[in-house]
Amino acid sequence: MTGMKILIVDDEPNILMSLEFLMKKEGHKVFIARDGAEAFDIIEANIPDIVLLDIMMPKVDGYQVCEFIKKHDSYKHAKVVFMSAKSKEADMAKGLELGASLYVPKPFSTRDLMAKVNGLIREISGAAA
Amino acid sequence: MNSFWLIFWSVSYLLVLFFVANWAEQRSVKGRSLVSNSYVYALSLAVYCTAWTFYGSVGRAAESGVDFISVFIGPTITMPLWWVIFRKIIRICQVQRITNIADFVSARYGKSQSLGVIATILCVVGTIPYISIQLKAISSGFSILTTTNDASNSLWLDKAFYISIVLTIFTILFGARKLDANERHEGMVAAIAFESLFKLFAFLAVGVFVTFIVFDGFDDIFQQASKVIDLHQIFTIKEQKTSDWFWYCLLASLAIMFLPRQFQVTVVENVNENHLRKALWIFPLYLLVINIFVVPIALGGKILLGTAVKADQFVLSIPLHFNEKALAFVAYLGGFAASTSMIIVECTALTVMLTNNLVMPWLVSRTDFQRRFGGDMGQVVITLRRLFIVLLMVGSYLYYKNVSDKYSLVSVGMVSFAAVAQFAPVVLGGIFWKRGSLVGAVGGLLVGGGVWFYTLIIPSMVSAGYMSPDMLSKGPWGMDLLRPESLLGITGLDNISHGTFWSLLLNLLFYVGGSLLSQPTALEHNQAVLFVDVFKYSKTYESAVAWKGKALVTDIKSLLTIFFGKSHTEETLQLYAKQNKLDLNTRYADSQVVNYAEKMLGGAIGAASARILVSSVAKEEQISVEEVIDILKTSQELKTLNEELTRKSEELEQLTQQLKQANELLKIADIQKDDFLSTVTHEIRTPLTSIRALSEIVHDNPDMEEDQRSHFVNTITKESERLTRLINQVLALERFETGKQELDIDEFLMEDIIEESLEALDQLAKEKNIKIEVTYEGIYGPIRADRDRLIQVIINLVSNAIKFCPADTGKIQINTLQTEASLSFSISDNGQGIDNKYQELIFEKFYQTRDQSVRKPKGSGLGLAICKKIIELHQGTIQVESELGKGSVFTCEIPLGKN
Known part of the structure; x- marks a missing residue:
């Protein structure tokens, strides 16, 4: 259950800081991107298993990053978790339609988030097994 | 001069006149009507100047000085009123197809037949003396030129008798040739205008001859006259005569309106109401010009001829005295022109009056008249008119022989004036x-x-x-x-x-x-x-019919045919039906058609006769005044209603458009509000997310490193502050936008608040090692504004500048310029600058240039919006000038002395 490659994308440094702390504590390999453009590079170079993705970001937003992931065969298996202050049904639906596994509205409980991420990890492991 | 030649030339002149009339009618047929010219109209009014003016004025001036001028002063003074009076009369006559003054009076007072008769008789009786003096003038002129004594009592030797016959023939030719529904005589009007010019020319010729050739100008005449007569006596308006002056002026100004011939040329022959405008000054001018030489001729005659010759004949006698036969002949023709124009127009007007008011009502009310005269009633009317012209001339001739001869021209003329007044x-x-x-x-x-x-x-x-x-x-x-x-x-x-x-x-x-x-x-x-x-x-009169009844279309047609002939009747009716979208192929005529037929007939035979005729073919139902007024009002109201409806629907369309626009705006506002709410929500959730996550982490990880824990706890504090700030600003902005926030005006020095602001920002500036310089220009003194709000603006702008300035090399310049009228302050930095396309947008709330390639330090996104509101509350403006990579300048300007 450990050793996942997790990419965290958010333009809010304090959120990056907290999530990085949490994921590292679980023993995952953590990558950080402060906007969509940075995320593209990291995805191409490292092919993460799980991507924690903010939606409203400068330049390239979260939706575009998700599309990018799901479009490419080499990393479309990556599980995408949207985290957003946008909490309307329509925003959620749009995120899930793009192929995201989860949609977590901000502000979220870290415990809840961790449980969901762990669930995804189990899925990945199960599929691999 | 030989009598034969004089008669020959007089007749020749009349032929020329006839030629002018004919030519004018030809032109009219070709659509180049002469009477559409306002000068022709104005000149035709000068039919007012008859032999009375031509000969009589001089006579009057020689006898009693300036009295003569009263009959010209009266009309000149009252002329401006014509615009009110005659514009109305002309319009009435056009609408009602009234062709003479008796008809006018009869139509006005209930189409009364008896009133028409009274008016006609008054006109005829009153005017006959007037016509008679024209005959007198012509015949005495004739006598003078042929130097014969006109004492013959035998009819067959009396020249005036022959002159009357010639004039009768010509009047018939001019005025009673055809029957027309509007009784207009373009040819006659053109001829009259020509005569007006000719008599003016002839009179001026004599005047110039007497004044400048016989005498040596006006001065000379008066000089010499003063030796012969008591000028002072003649040219002073005597005390006891002032009331006479009043009555003469009044009489003349009334007569010129109601004399049958004046009514004919002013009203009936008018083709365009606007011609009145020109006539209002041309005609008085004409009167002035034709009177210039009256006194010189009168005085000249007194000096040269004494009392041997009647003063009424000076115009002819003076040229003859100097054996200037040609000039005398021209003068004679001028007088002839003055007389003939009067006789022709007067007789034409009077005969129309006589036939329409005296004979036709009686004739048409006889049940057997249609049978008797068949389809040629038009010819009957014409014949009647010719007969009346003859009768009038005979009457005038008799009056001349028995009465006029014993009086001066003016005194007889004044009697006529009093009648028509x-x-x-x-x-x-x-x-x-x-x-x-x-x-x-x-x-x-x-x-x-x-x-x-x-x-x-x-x-x-x-x-x-x-x-x-x-x-x-x-x-x-x-x-x-x-x-x-x-x-x-x-x-x-x-x-x-x-x-x-x-x-x-x-x-x-x-x-x-x-x-x-x-x-x-x-x-x-x-x-x-x-x-x-x-x-x-x-x-609305044409369409609003004061008639209720039934008439067969065939009856109406045959009635009109009797007077106007078959083809003319058909044409006119078809045209009217077409214009008014009426059907003539029905059994019973539309009431509009009946009414139109009555008006057509009225034009030809008078209102009273027309009424009788139409009643004979139509079963009229009594129509009450309420109904008439109702009909008029309804059509008036329908018209107004129609206009109202058009206007309303236009208004409605505009309103719809406005509503659409308002709706659009509301939609936009709604979207903006939604955007604002979701942005606020987002902006609040972001620090909340951090706070919650970090607190949970701190809580769940008691074993974490102390440094990290204190960093996390510090961050929690900072994010809480951020949240507080954000909430405060949202609330502040809301207060500004809804107008709840009022300014708290105070008196203070700009220097003080800048210093205070910079103190608050000191720490921030020091962290990035940024230099801040302040300059003050203009006058020194307290300003009146909201102190705390201005500090808020300055802190906001300067802290933005600090944020965007590069560390260590950053430089901020604050410049203030204070004058009596305004205060301006600007904050410039050497930061990254703002792209042109965003310079407007940055003042909008939450417009943080999100998609800009350069990452920006975060703010609430409300700071500039609040600054703008504060400056605007001070009636001021805030602007930004910036170039990418070179820094930005924010300039605020607020007027002073207002608060």
């Missing part, structure tokens, strides 16, 4: 006073006419020997108070003023009294409304 109350009252009624009109005209006859005609009959002189000296049956020349013992007025005073006074009293005491009938009331409110109803 009797129309003043009924006509003027008729167009301005709805209450004026038939009883009043009949009473006024009968009494006025009667008094006129008694005071002005009886005395002349006495002197002609038809009555005993006792009548004048002792009064009828010896009743002194009834003496015709001083009723009720009034003395001190000359006979004309006296007659005018009494006739007009009693006329007016009876008219007003009769009108007030009587109850008008429906038709009278109907006509009164149509006349007085002609400008209101003239457009």
